[in-house]
Amino acid sequence: DGGITQSPKYLFRKEGQNVTLSCEQNLNHDAMYWYRQDPGQGLRLIYYSQIVNDFQKGDIAEGYSVSREKKESFPLTVTSAQKNPTAFYLCASSRDRGHYGYTFGSGTRLTVV
Amino acid sequence: KQEVTQIPAALSVPEGENLVLNCSFTDSAIYNLQWFRQDPGKGLTSLLLIQSSQREQTSGRLNASLDKSSGRSTLYIAASQPGDSATYLCAVGDDYKLSFGAGTTVTVRA
Numbered sequence: 001d002g003g004i005t006q007s008p009k010y011l012f013r014k015e016g017q018n019v020t021l022s023c024e025q026n027l028n029h030d031a032m033y034w035y036r037q038d039p040g041q042g043l044r045l046i047y048y049s050q051i052v053n054d055f056q057k058g059d060i061a062e063g064y065s066v067s068r069e070k071k072e073s074f075p076l077t078v079t080s081a082q083k084n085p086t087a088f089y090l091c092a093s094s095r096d097r098g099h100y101g102y103t104f105g106s107g108t109r110l111t112v113v
Numbered sequence: 114k115q116e117v118t119q120i121p122a123a124l125s126v127p128e129g130e131n132l133v134l135n136c137s138f139t140d141s142a143i144y145n146l147q148w149f150r151q152d153p154g155k156g157l158t159s160l161l162l163i164q165s166s167q168r169e170q171t172s173g174r175l176n177a178s179l180d181k182s183s184g185r186s187t188l189y190i191a192a193s194q195p196g197d198s199a200t201y202l203c204a205v206g207d208d209y210k211l212s213f214g215a216g217t218t219v220t221v222r223a
Contacts, residue, residue, distance in 0.1 A: 042213035098206045101147050104157040
């Protein structure tokens with residue numbers, strides 16, 4: 001079955017540490033996205049990538065970085081510059097600009113310890 | 114900037130009752146609108162996708178309408194079941210971007 005795989009499911013970060021969240025899709029979708037979800041708030045866009053080797057900042061990109069070396073993979077690094085990283089992170093993909101809808105992964109919960 | 118609002122924030126109904134979830138958005142220049150379901154601690158499951166040129170979409174007990182000119186969408190769930198308990202998210206689609214509401218948390222009591 002085609003879908004999006006996010007790993008790990010749970011991640012703990014110490015102060016000052018960088019961590020990387022994995023996102024892999026086998027849907028052959030060109031575009032991939034990272035969203036952040038906080039309690040009581042709507043999802044907010046961190047970064048998105050239209051094609052390989054290209055990505056753009058979303059609404060809350062500060063303290064995050066991404067890469068898109070392969071069509072299937074879009075890892076997100078949460079850097080030490082992100083002051084409030086505790087959240088639920090969701091990866092998504094779409095066939096094109098989103099005309100045909102979006103598919104989401106199962107999420108990674110990141111906690112600062 | 115697109116603002117998406119979902120009312121009510123929470124809803125509790127007895128089993129068998131019909132559910133009506135509302136979503137409003139401020140900018141009518143959209144590609145589509147997508148309704149998702151989210152169970153606690155889980156990812157998003159797509160329920161219905163309505164293109165901007167469409168008025169409604171149906172899937173089983175679910176029906177979603179779209180009135181782009183007034184910036185409104187409604188999700189109807191017929192004959193609710195305890196398994197329908199979840200958070201329902203409305204998302205408005207634009208070029209490479211989804212704008213989300215905060216969701217409606219539904220509890221269906223057996």
